[in-house]
Amino acid sequence: MDTAVIVVAAGRGSRMGGEMPKQWQVLSGKPVLAHTLAAFAGLRVLLVIHPEDRARAEAFGVELVEGGATRDASVLAGLRALEGSGVEAVLIHDGARPLVTRGLVDRLVAALAVHQGAAPALPVSDALWRGAGGLVAGTVDRAGIYRAQTPQAFRFAPILAAHRAHPGGAADDVEVARAAGLDVAIVEGEESNLKLTWPGDFARAEAILKGRTMDVRLGNGYDVHAFCEGDHVWLCGVKVPHSRGLLGHSDADVGMHALTDAIYGALAEGDIGRHFPPSDPQWKGAASHVFLAHAIGLAAERGYALGNCDVTLVCERPKIGPHAVEMQTELARIMGADVGRVSVKATTSERLGFTGREEGIAAIATATLVKT
Ligand SMILES: Nc1ccn([C@@H]2O[C@H](COP(=O)(O)OP(=O)(O)OP(=O)(O)O)[C@@H](O)[C@H]2O)c(=O)n1
Numbered sequence: 001m002d003t004a005v006i007v008v009a010a011g012r013g014s015r016m017g018g019e020m021p022k023q024w025q026v027l028s029g030k031p032v033l034a035h036t037l038a039a040f041a042g043l044r045v046l047l048v049i050h051p052e053d054r055a056r057a058e059a060f061g062v063e064l065v066e067g068g069a070t071r072d073a074s075v076l077a078g079l080r081a082l083e084g085s086g087v088e089a090v091l092i093h094d095g096a097r098p099l100v101t102r103g104l105v106d107r108l109v110a111a112l113a114v115h116q117g118a119a120p121a122l123p124v125s126d127a128l129w130r131g132a133g134g135l136v137a138g139t140v141d142r143a144g145i146y147r148a149q150t151p152q153a154f155r156f157a158p159i160l161a162a163h164r165a166h167p168g169g170a171a172d173d174v175e176v177a178r179a180a181g182l183d184v185a186i187v188e189g190e191e192s193n194l195k196l197t198w199p200g201d202f203a204r205a206e207a208i209l210k211g212r213t214m215d216v217r218l219g220n221g222y223d224v225h226a227f228c229e230g231d232h233v234w235l236c237g238v239k240v241p242h243s244r245g246l247l248g249h250s251d252a253d254v255g256m257h258a259l260t261d262a263i264y265g266a267l268a269e270g271d272i273g274r275h276f277p278p279s280d281p282q283w284k285g286a287a288s289h290v291f292l293a294h295a296i297g298l299a300a301e302r303g304y305a306l307g308n309c310d311v312t313l314v315c316e317r318p319k320i321g322p323h324a325v326e327m328q329t330e331l332a333r334i335m336g337a338d339v340g341r342v343s344v345k346a347t348t349s350e351r352l353g354f355t356g357r358e359e360g361i362a363a364i365a366t367a368t369l370v371k372t
């Protein structure tokens, strides 16, 4: 199913307090929302913001839409913005839940194959009381009582219709869905997936992040393509005019192939040939962004985001320098990564060897993947 994510972040965080709304405050060195968005790397993300936050939100490089005065209104603004885009499923997530994991996201998406909705929750384990005037006034039966979390996942058309029909004031999107008669499966939530609500929650979140073990993977890739007749070459997603072309089963983008193999390498997942066999005619002439998007998507499925990558093109000509920034920008766009994490550079081989004789272009790439 074509899936998008709506991250609602238009609230003002009145219970948290502070100089700026909680989703913009710093948690372990970066804004809360930067943690939240990292969990959805590789997916289409729509960030619902307060109009006052537009300037700082633009730095994330995701689609933005302005929210409303209530959470319901903000979710509806996000759903409306996705209408007509072909999205079939949507995950609706609180920007104020920065510790969501990719594993939870995957379990929710899987549940949507059999249900109209799926949402994470944990059973209540403490006794529940009713209180009045500072005294215990009664006990509430906790059997079958759950603590609801987000992301809450739905098939797109029914949840849009449900939100349109709802009068407002719902606690969450599951309440809206159920009011419209949708079935919503309970998926096991995660204790760490807390919502930053009160001042003490930042310290809890910091402690959880510290406790998550650092898991960094490193991969390398190397590729070569020979020159042939032609008037341009594709390098790192950019069409570069040249007196020759590059020979290959796909578009022969040697830089993007090396980077794709570096990501597969970091995942111990072989190389492009394993996932897109050259013997398969459907990949003939394929644009190489398909391969790179697949590799980074596989990384995201396993819970990894790009740490950084570095591609070196080895050729006498064409000159790469004038195109390097455009190449970095294009690779970052395909991978849903910050452009500051993507490097493209070049070297000649001092006229030595096959690259020196201008028989072809070689590329090497390194990539790190970081567990989110
Ligand atoms: N008008 C609103 C209100 C809330 N939210 C978002 O909904 C999520 C959950 O809401 P909550 O924790 O209640 O956030 P706030 O409304 O910001 O907090 P408070 O109620 O303390 O003001 C948050 O990510 C928040 O930014 C939103 O997008 N639009």
Ligand SMILES: C[C@](O)(CO)[C@H](O)COP(=O)(O)O
Pocket (backbone or CB within 6 Å): 071, 094, 147, 148, 149, 150, 171, 172, 173, 195, 197
């Ligand atoms: C949607 C939600 O996170 C589910 O637990 C929650 O209901 C929203 O937060 P609020 O504190 O109720 O506004």
